[in-house]
Amino acid sequence: MKRDGFLDALSMRLGERGLLREPDDMTRYVADWAGDRLGMPLAVARPASTEEVVDTVRLCREHGVAMVPQGGHSGLVAGALPAAEGNELVISLERMNRIRAIDPINFTMTVDAGCILENVKQAAAEHECEFPLALGAQGSCQIGGNIATNAGGLNVLRYGMMRQLVLGLEVVLPDGRLWNGMTELHKDNRGYPLKQLFLGSEGTLGIVTGAVLKLSPRATQARTALLGLPSLEAVIELYGLARRDCCDLLSAFELIPRRCIELAMEATSSLSDPLEEPYPWYVLMEVTASGPLDLGAMLEHLLEQGMARELVLDGALASSEGQSAHLWQFRESMLEGQRRRGEHLRTDISIPISAIPVFVDAASHMVMEASPECEIIAYGHVGDGNLHFNILPPPTMPEADKRHHLHELETHLFEVVDGHDGSISAEHGIGRTKQSAYLERLSPVERELAEGIKALFDPEGLMNPGRILPPRD
Amino acid sequence: MKRDGFLDALSMRLGERGLLREPDDMTRYVADWAGDRLGMPLAVARPASTEEVVDTVRLCREHGVAMVPQGGHSGLVAGALPAAEGNELVISLERMNRIRAIDPINFTMTVDAGCILENVKQAAAEHECEFPLALGAQGSCQIGGNIATNAGGLNVLRYGMMRQLVLGLEVVLPDGRLWNGMTELHKDNRGYPLKQLFLGSEGTLGIVTGAVLKLSPRATQARTALLGLPSLEAVIELYGLARRDCCDLLSAFELIPRRCIELAMEATSSLSDPLEEPYPWYVLMEVTASGPLDLGAMLEHLLEQGMARELVLDGALASSEGQSAHLWQFRESMLEGQRRRGEHLRTDISIPISAIPVFVDAASHMVMEASPECEIIAYGHVGDGNLHFNILPPPTMPEADKRHHLHELETHLFEVVDGHDGSISAEHGIGRTKQSAYLERLSPVERELAEGIKALFDPEGLMNPGRILPPRD
Incomplete structure (x- = not known):
C-alpha cells in the first residue's frame, strides 16, 4: 500500500473517527448532489478542530499529498470531489459544526466552517436575527463551502452573495500556518483585503475553518x-x-x-x-x-x-x-x-438584467436550430441577471449520445452568453467542469495574475490542485 | 533639471493641458482637505483618456519614475499626496469625468474614474435611480478615489461600503497593461476576485480608470x-x-x-x-x-x-x-x-457595535488620566461600529507641543482599540500616516501575503510606493 506512513501518522493525530481509509466508508465523499463523481480519494480526513486541520495540512505538506477541502456536496462543478487518480486526501469539516458565539447587538455570529447552513439560520432566528443566505441545498451545505464558492441563491437581490455576509475568516493556509482574520467589525479598511481572496477561491488558497457572519434583523x-x-x-x-x-x-x-x-x-x-x-x-x-x-x-x-x-x-x-x-x-x-428527466445540460449563466429577453430569444433560437427536439427550461433569479438556462435532450436520443450532444450545445450557448457580455458561471464557480470554458475566456493578463495569486498562497500546488486553474507542471 | 527627457516625452503625449510642471500650477495637488501636505511632485499628469493613462504609466516605467494616482484630496491619510523628495509624478484623473452609460433597468452606471461623486449621484437621480454612497466630501471626491480607498460614509449601514457598490473595473496595471474588468453583471463567480484587490488598495496596485457602479431605486x-x-x-x-x-x-x-x-x-x-x-x-x-x-x-x-x-x-x-x-x-x-479649533487628533476607529459604550468609557478614562485638560469629541456611524474618537488639545498648550502630545495620545488610544478587538482604520485606510500603527499590528503571515500581493502586481515598486506598505529596498 502506498502512502502508508503518511496515513498512519495522520490516523495517529486524528484518531479513529478522524480518518476514513476503507473504500466502503468513503463512498459518500466521492459524489455530489447531482450524482456527478470523479474518483476515489486516498483517504478522508475528518478533523474535529482548527488545530487538527493545521496538523493535517502540515502532514500533507511534509509528504507532498494533495488536499481537497470538502463541504456539503452541492457545488456542482466537481470542485470538491477527489480526482480519479486516488492520490488526493479529502478533508471534510463536517465534525467542526459548533456555533461559537452570537452577538445580536452587533448582528454577528461566529461559527465553525463545518456548520450546516440551515443550523446557522435557525440559531440566528433564536436571537431574533436572520442569516439571509437561502439555497435549495441549505439543509446539507456547509458554511465553509458557501464561503469557498461565494454562494448565491434566492435572496441575493436583497442581501448580496456570501461575500457580503462574511465579516471575518479563519483560514489554514497551504503551508499549515493559520491566518486569523476573525474580526467582528462591520468596517475595517486596513491594507489589502485578504479575506476577499478566499471568498470564491474554491478551496484552492487554503481551508476556511471558521467565520464571523453578518446577521440581519429577523423578518417577522x-x-x-x-x-x-x-x-x-x-x-x-x-x-x-x-x-x-x-x-x-x-x-x-x-x-x-x-x-x-x-x-x-x-x-x-x-x-x-x-x-x-x-x-x-x-x-x-x-x-x-x-x-x-x-x-x-x-x-x-x-x-x-x-x-x-x-x-x-x-x-x-x-x-x-x-x-x-x-x-x-x-x-x-x-x-x-x-x-x-435524467441527464441534461445544467447551466448557471448571468447577463445584464436588461438583456434577459434578447438573450433568451437568441439562445432559444440557437437551440431550436441546432437541435429542434430538445426542450429548454430557463428559470432563474431575475434581480441578479442569473439564469439557469437548462436543456433537456430528446427522450428518444440514445443515452450514449447525450453527453456529447449536450456538450456541443453548451459550447454554442456559451457563445451566445459571450455575445451578451455575460458570465458562464454566475454562482457555482469553475471547479473542474467549467475550467476549459473559463480558460478560453481568460485574457493573458488575467491568467498571469490568477496564477500569481495561486503561486503566492500555494507555491507547492497541493491545495485543491487543478480546480479553477490547471495544475502546474 | 533632472528628468527633463521623461517630462518632455510625457508632455508630448499629454499636451499642454495634460502636464503641469510649474510649482505654482501644482500647489493644489500637494495638500489635502484637512490641510495636511507632504511635498512637491516631480510634475502633475492630467491624462484625458484611458489610453493616455496607459501611455503615462508606460513612460513612468521606462524611466523608473514613481507614480501617485490622485483623486479629490479627501483621503486624509496622505495616501495620494506626493512625497517630500520631489521625485513622484502625481497622476490626476480629474479630466476623465465622463458618465459613459446608464442602464436603469439593470441598475448600473458606467463612469470614468475621475467623475465627482456628486455628479454621479445626480446622474443616477435623473434616471429615477440612486447611487447611495454619501460622504461629507461628495462635492469634490472622485469615484476612483472612492474605489481606491473603499470609501464608507453615512449610508454604509444600509448600502455597504464602496466594495458593495462596484460591479466592474477598468485598471491600468503598474506595467502599463490594461485590465478590462468592466462587467455589468450582478453575479459572476469566475475565478479569483481580482476586482476586490483594487478596492481599498489605495492606488498601490494600479490606476482605476473606469468603473461600473451598482445603483438602487431612487428614494422618493x-x-x-x-x-x-x-x-x-x-x-x-x-x-x-x-x-x-x-x-x-x-x-x-x-x-x-x-x-x-x-x-x-x-x-x-x-x-x-x-x-x-x-x-x-x-x-x-x-x-x-x-x-x-x-x-x-x-x-x-x-x-x-x-x-x-x-x-x-x-x-x-x-x-x-x-x-x-x-x-x-x-x-x-x-x-x-x-x-x-486648529490642530487636533482625528481618528477613525471601529469596534463591535455592542462594545461602543465600554470602549468610549475606557478611552475617555485613558484621555482624562493622561491629559485631563483635553477635550474629547466622539461621534460616528453607530451601525458600522465606526467612531471618530477625536481629541482637542487644551487651548493653552503651546503650538509646538501639540503634535507630539496628540501623537502620544493616539498611541494610547490605539491600545484601547486593540483591547476591544477594534480597527485603527475603519474607513480612511492606511496611506502614510497610519502606516507604522498598521505594521505594528500586522502578523508575520499577513505581512508576507500583503508584500506578495504588492510584488505580484507591481514588481518594480513604482505605483504609489510607500503607501500601505513601506517601499521595498
Missing part, C-alpha cells in the same frame, strides 16, 4: 405571490416596478417558465395548476419585513399597477406561512421534476 | 429625526430597536455628543439648540423609501417605543426636505466647528 412577516405574465419583457418591466414600489423589502423575484410549473406538478402529485389559465411565464416574488409595515397593501399596490399595465395577467397571493410554503413548493418541485 | 421620501438620549447604552439599545422596527429602510444612524451640537452652533450662527433641554448624546437618524409606504407612521412607532423605554427623552422630527436639511446641518457644521 412575509408576503408571497405567484404571478402569470405574458412575456419576458413584461417580467423585466414588472421587476423595475417592484424594485421601486417594494422599496428594499423585495427579497426574491424568481422567473419560472410554464414548463417548470408542469415539471413541478409531475414531480409532486398534490400540486395543481396554480392559476386558472396557463401563462408562458411566472414570477414567484416575496417581500419580507422585520417591522410593523403594511406589506399586504404594498404588494397589492404593486399588483394593481402591474395589472393596469397588463404586465400581470393573474396571480395567487399568500397571506399565511402555509400558503407561502405552498407557492414555494412549485420552485422546489420543479428541480426534482427536472432531475427525474 | 425620507424622514429624519434628531433625538436626545440619556446614555450611550440607550443609543445602542435604540439602534437595535430601529434596525428591527424600520426594517431595512434605516439609512443613517449617527451618534453626536452634546459637545458637537455646541461646536455646530459656534460654527453656524443661524443654528440654535435643536431640543428644549441639552442631552449628553444625540442620534441623527434617517429612513428613506422608494415606494409608497407610511414612513412617518413607522418612525413614530419606533419613537413611541423608545420613549416608553426611556431611551429617547426628546426629539425633533423633520417631515419636509427643508426641515431634514436643517437637522443634517448640525452634522455638517460640527465638522467645521471642529476644524476651527
Whole structure:
C-alpha cells in the first residue's frame, strides 16, 4: 500500500473517527448532489478542530499529498470531489459544526466552517436575527463551502452573495500556518483585503475553518405571490416596478417558465395548476419585513399597477406561512421534476438584467436550430441577471449520445452568453467542469495574475490542485 | 533639471493641458482637505483618456519614475499626496469625468474614474435611480478615489461600503497593461476576485480608470429625526430597536455628543439648540423609501417605543426636505466647528457595535488620566461600529507641543482599540500616516501575503510606493 506512513501518522493525530481509509466508508465523499463523481480519494480526513486541520495540512505538506477541502456536496462543478487518480486526501469539516458565539447587538455570529447552513439560520432566528443566505441545498451545505464558492441563491437581490455576509475568516493556509482574520467589525479598511481572496477561491488558497457572519434583523412577516405574465419583457418591466414600489423589502423575484410549473406538478402529485389559465411565464416574488409595515397593501399596490399595465395577467397571493410554503413548493418541485428527466445540460449563466429577453430569444433560437427536439427550461433569479438556462435532450436520443450532444450545445450557448457580455458561471464557480470554458475566456493578463495569486498562497500546488486553474507542471 | 527627457516625452503625449510642471500650477495637488501636505511632485499628469493613462504609466516605467494616482484630496491619510523628495509624478484623473452609460433597468452606471461623486449621484437621480454612497466630501471626491480607498460614509449601514457598490473595473496595471474588468453583471463567480484587490488598495496596485457602479431605486421620501438620549447604552439599545422596527429602510444612524451640537452652533450662527433641554448624546437618524409606504407612521412607532423605554427623552422630527436639511446641518457644521479649533487628533476607529459604550468609557478614562485638560469629541456611524474618537488639545498648550502630545495620545488610544478587538482604520485606510500603527499590528503571515500581493502586481515598486506598505529596498 502506498502512502502508508503518511496515513498512519495522520490516523495517529486524528484518531479513529478522524480518518476514513476503507473504500466502503468513503463512498459518500466521492459524489455530489447531482450524482456527478470523479474518483476515489486516498483517504478522508475528518478533523474535529482548527488545530487538527493545521496538523493535517502540515502532514500533507511534509509528504507532498494533495488536499481537497470538502463541504456539503452541492457545488456542482466537481470542485470538491477527489480526482480519479486516488492520490488526493479529502478533508471534510463536517465534525467542526459548533456555533461559537452570537452577538445580536452587533448582528454577528461566529461559527465553525463545518456548520450546516440551515443550523446557522435557525440559531440566528433564536436571537431574533436572520442569516439571509437561502439555497435549495441549505439543509446539507456547509458554511465553509458557501464561503469557498461565494454562494448565491434566492435572496441575493436583497442581501448580496456570501461575500457580503462574511465579516471575518479563519483560514489554514497551504503551508499549515493559520491566518486569523476573525474580526467582528462591520468596517475595517486596513491594507489589502485578504479575506476577499478566499471568498470564491474554491478551496484552492487554503481551508476556511471558521467565520464571523453578518446577521440581519429577523423578518417577522412575509408576503408571497405567484404571478402569470405574458412575456419576458413584461417580467423585466414588472421587476423595475417592484424594485421601486417594494422599496428594499423585495427579497426574491424568481422567473419560472410554464414548463417548470408542469415539471413541478409531475414531480409532486398534490400540486395543481396554480392559476386558472396557463401563462408562458411566472414570477414567484416575496417581500419580507422585520417591522410593523403594511406589506399586504404594498404588494397589492404593486399588483394593481402591474395589472393596469397588463404586465400581470393573474396571480395567487399568500397571506399565511402555509400558503407561502405552498407557492414555494412549485420552485422546489420543479428541480426534482427536472432531475427525474435524467441527464441534461445544467447551466448557471448571468447577463445584464436588461438583456434577459434578447438573450433568451437568441439562445432559444440557437437551440431550436441546432437541435429542434430538445426542450429548454430557463428559470432563474431575475434581480441578479442569473439564469439557469437548462436543456433537456430528446427522450428518444440514445443515452450514449447525450453527453456529447449536450456538450456541443453548451459550447454554442456559451457563445451566445459571450455575445451578451455575460458570465458562464454566475454562482457555482469553475471547479473542474467549467475550467476549459473559463480558460478560453481568460485574457493573458488575467491568467498571469490568477496564477500569481495561486503561486503566492500555494507555491507547492497541493491545495485543491487543478480546480479553477490547471495544475502546474 | 533632472528628468527633463521623461517630462518632455510625457508632455508630448499629454499636451499642454495634460502636464503641469510649474510649482505654482501644482500647489493644489500637494495638500489635502484637512490641510495636511507632504511635498512637491516631480510634475502633475492630467491624462484625458484611458489610453493616455496607459501611455503615462508606460513612460513612468521606462524611466523608473514613481507614480501617485490622485483623486479629490479627501483621503486624509496622505495616501495620494506626493512625497517630500520631489521625485513622484502625481497622476490626476480629474479630466476623465465622463458618465459613459446608464442602464436603469439593470441598475448600473458606467463612469470614468475621475467623475465627482456628486455628479454621479445626480446622474443616477435623473434616471429615477440612486447611487447611495454619501460622504461629507461628495462635492469634490472622485469615484476612483472612492474605489481606491473603499470609501464608507453615512449610508454604509444600509448600502455597504464602496466594495458593495462596484460591479466592474477598468485598471491600468503598474506595467502599463490594461485590465478590462468592466462587467455589468450582478453575479459572476469566475475565478479569483481580482476586482476586490483594487478596492481599498489605495492606488498601490494600479490606476482605476473606469468603473461600473451598482445603483438602487431612487428614494422618493425620507424622514429624519434628531433625538436626545440619556446614555450611550440607550443609543445602542435604540439602534437595535430601529434596525428591527424600520426594517431595512434605516439609512443613517449617527451618534453626536452634546459637545458637537455646541461646536455646530459656534460654527453656524443661524443654528440654535435643536431640543428644549441639552442631552449628553444625540442620534441623527434617517429612513428613506422608494415606494409608497407610511414612513412617518413607522418612525413614530419606533419613537413611541423608545420613549416608553426611556431611551429617547426628546426629539425633533423633520417631515419636509427643508426641515431634514436643517437637522443634517448640525452634522455638517460640527465638522467645521471642529476644524476651527486648529490642530487636533482625528481618528477613525471601529469596534463591535455592542462594545461602543465600554470602549468610549475606557478611552475617555485613558484621555482624562493622561491629559485631563483635553477635550474629547466622539461621534460616528453607530451601525458600522465606526467612531471618530477625536481629541482637542487644551487651548493653552503651546503650538509646538501639540503634535507630539496628540501623537502620544493616539498611541494610547490605539491600545484601547486593540483591547476591544477594534480597527485603527475603519474607513480612511492606511496611506502614510497610519502606516507604522498598521505594521505594528500586522502578523508575520499577513505581512508576507500583503508584500506578495504588492510584488505580484507591481514588481518594480513604482505605483504609489510607500503607501500601505513601506517601499521595498
